Amino acid sequence: MGSTIIEKIIRNNIGKEVHSGDIVTVNVDRVMIHDIFIPFVASKFEEMGFTKIWDADKAVLIYDHLVPASQVDDTRHFCIGNAFVEKYGMKNIHRADGICHQLMTEAGYVKPGDIVFGTDSHTTTYGCVGAFSSGIGYTEMASILGTGTLWIRVPETIRVNITGKLPENVMAKDIILKLIGDLGADGATYKALEFAGDTVENMTVASRMSMSNMAIEAGAKCALFTPDEKTAEYCGITLTDKERDLAGDADANYCTVINYRAEDFVPVMACPSNVDNVKPVSELAGREIDQVFIGSCTNGRLEDLMAAADVLKGKHVAPFVKLIVTPASRKIYREAAANGTMAVLAEAGAIITHPSCGLCCGRTGGILTDGETVIATNNRNFLGRMGTSKVNIYLASPRSAAACAIAGKIVSP
Amino acid sequence: MDKFTGKIWVLGDDIDTDIIIPTEYLALKTVQDMAPYAFSPLRPELAGQIREGDMIVAGKNFGCGSSREQAPEIIKALGIKCVIAKSFARIFFRNSINNGLLLIENDRLRDNVNEGDEITVTINESIEHHGNQYPITSLPQNLVDIINAGGLVKAMRKLNGLD
Numbered sequence: 001m002g003s004t005i006i007e008k009i010i011r012n013n014i015g016k017e018v019h020s021g022d023i024v025t026v027n028v029d030r031v032m033i034h035d036i037f038i039p040f041v042a043s044k045f046e047e048m049g050f051t052k053i054w055d056a057d058k059a060v061l062i063y064d065h066l067v068p069a070s071q072v073d074d075t076r077h078f079c080i081g082n083a084f085v086e087k088y089g090m091k092n093i094h095r096a097d098g099i100c101h102q103l104m105t106e107a108g109y110v111k112p113g114d115i116v117f118g119t120d121s122h123t124t125t126y127g128c129v130g131a132f133s134s135g136i137g138y139t140e141m142a143s144i145l146g147t148g149t150l151w152i153r154v155p156e157t158i159r160v161n162i163t164g165k166l167p168e169n170v171m172a173k174d175i176i177l178k179l180i181g182d183l184g185a186d187g188a189t190y191k192a193l194e195f196a197g198d199t200v201e202n203m204t205v206a207s208r209m210s211m212s213n214m215a216i217e218a219g220a221k222c223a224l225f226t227p228d229e230k231t232a233e234y235c236g237i238t239l240t241d242k243e244r245d246l247a248g249d250a251d252a253n254y255c256t257v258i259n260y261r262a263e264d265f266v267p268v269m270a271c272p273s274n275v276d277n278v279k280p281v282s283e284l285a286g287r288e289i290d291q292v293f294i295g296s297c298t299n300g301r302l303e304d305l306m307a308a309a310d311v312l313k314g315k316h317v318a319p320f321v322k323l324i325v326t327p328a329s330r331k332i333y334r335e336a337a338a339n340g341t342m343a344v345l346a347e348a349g350a351i352i353t354h355p356s357c358g359l360c361c362g363r364t365g366g367i368l369t370d371g372e373t374v375i376a377t378n379n380r381n382f383l384g385r386m387g388t389s390k391v392n393i394y395l396a397s398p399r400s401a402a403a404c405a406i407a408g409k410i411v412s413p
Numbered sequence: 414m415d416k417f418t419g420k421i422w423v424l425g426d427d428i429d430t431d432i433i434i435p436t437e438y439l440a441l442k443t444v445q446d447m448a449p450y451a452f453s454p455l456r457p458e459l460a461g462q463i464r465e466g467d468m469i470v471a472g473k474n475f476g477c478g479s480s481r482e483q484a485p486e487i488i489k490a491l492g493i494k495c496v497i498a499k500s501f502a503r504i505f506f507r508n509s510i511n512n513g514l515l516l517i518e519n520d521r522l523r524d525n526v527n528e529g530d531e532i533t534v535t536i537n538e539s540i541e542h543h544g545n546q547y548p549i550t551s552l553p554q555n556l557v558d559i560i561n562a563g564g565l566v567k568a569m570r571k572l573n574g575l576d
């Protein structure tokens with residue numbers, strides 16, 4: 001019997017064969033804590049009686065949800081975080097460099113085969129480089145900081161094969177939304193997703209990241225892509241044989257296998273107010289909108305901003321629509337400025353903000369009110385996430401979002 | 414703790430953590446400060462109506478969404494004895510165990526109860542409602558160990574020789 005990617009990663013970590021359903025204790029390679037939860041992690045860590053971090057260099061603290069502070073109380077999180085870093089000798093801290101998930105891969109904190117936990121549900125993102133990464137709460141984070149270990153139930157794996165060439169107006173976001181719609185919001189709960197096929201092999205790491213990022217919206221524990229030359233280039237490494245071997249075996253035990261033909265995908269949106277309420281854009285066309293948000297750890301990368309700029313070039317946002325663009329990191333911000341993307345977006349009427357989580361978590365600008373509609377490229381459209389509970393949030397690809405901004409209504413890209 | 418009776422509040426499928434506690438209240442200082450806003454996007458009056466010993470009965474995928482651990486902490490702070498749902502989201506499940514909030518999976522109860530009904534829970538055995546018994550499964554041993562220690566913080570304090 002062969003192994004799935006997640007079984008191989010856990011086997012390599014603990015040094016013995018594992019199968020889905022086994023409960024094992026893994027050695028953690030890296031942890032990520034963000035600003036919202038650092039006060040809770042810090043207090044639980046000390047309440048547990050720990051006096052040192054098991055390996056301070058393996059811990060990363062990132063300020064992103066509350067950056068820059070928009071309420072006086074936000075500053076408390078930074079003060080506690082700064083004091084924690086100082087007290088326990090942590091070196092890896094980012095105070096205004098971008099969104100945690102973007103930085104974890106971009107700044108080289110995660111490599112193929114690593115086991116990583118973060119205090120954010122979208123920690124599944126690092127599966128884009130073949131790492132097992134998952135979100136946890138602050139109490140478990142505090143216990144990892146003390147022990148360097150965590151118990152895990154080895155998950156079953158859903159294999160998703162995608163083959164063929166995607167239509168021009170379809171992005172990775174449309175694929176993952178379609179999959180979440182097909183699986184349902186709990187369709188992959190406790191399970192690993194494993195992506196394969198020439199369509200994903202031909203994708204950039206950035207596109208894979210959009211997909212692994214949203215795996216949690218189907219309940220998944222993690223979402224894995226096999227490391228390849230693109231991964232190696234992105235991570236700035238040469239792949240070892242062990243890293244190359246992180247592919248699902250043909251005779252591995254999958255609980256479900258799903259096959260898609262790339263040609264069959266169309267632009268889709270997740271409609272209010274569940275991520276699995278997915279419909280083709282063509283069925284939603286004509287609905288008037290008030291705002292568009294392009295950004296987040298799902299779709300705030302350079303290729304996303306460039307896709308939006310490609311649609312917006314030489315055109316202008318509808319007069320009653322606010323288009324908010326939030327790059328996912330400072331590096332992306334610089335690159336988009338250097339290659340002219342920012343200029344195109346600004347000329348089209350975009351409000352370009354500093355890198356951060358921004359509107360995705362309902363902070364730092366762009367809050368909406370009852371009856372308003374926003375087309376957003378982030379990962380959640382839950383009630384009340386971007387203002388009042390009567391805001392209509394539609395999740396879409398950057399290309400779809402940009403087309404809607406110009407039209408002032410939902411249109412196919 | 415082995416057996417208890419209480420009034421139930423009934424909720425639907427996919428009760429996400431943004432509903433349990435919206436992001437805008439997460440920067441409040443304590444879980445007690447946040448508790449009045451629990452479930453506010455869906456039912457703003459609910460947090461004020463819940464009494465000590467009440468239970469929540471919900472549909473599938475309860476606690477889906479973000480990793481915010483305030484979600485189970487707030488439910489516990491409101492006095493909720495346990496949450497019975499058709500299924501739970503993964504991170505919420507771990508967070509609840511780590512904070513000593515009891516979760517019970519049962520796929521039939523939700524569709525046979527009305528809000529305000531009384532139920533009796535016998536841990537690791539069954540739920541009783543209007544004379545009907547709903548069998549429940551027991552938790553895996555490693556989770557029982559955490560709950561028996563009084564939650565993960567206490568388990569770690571023990572590890573560090575403090576308690």
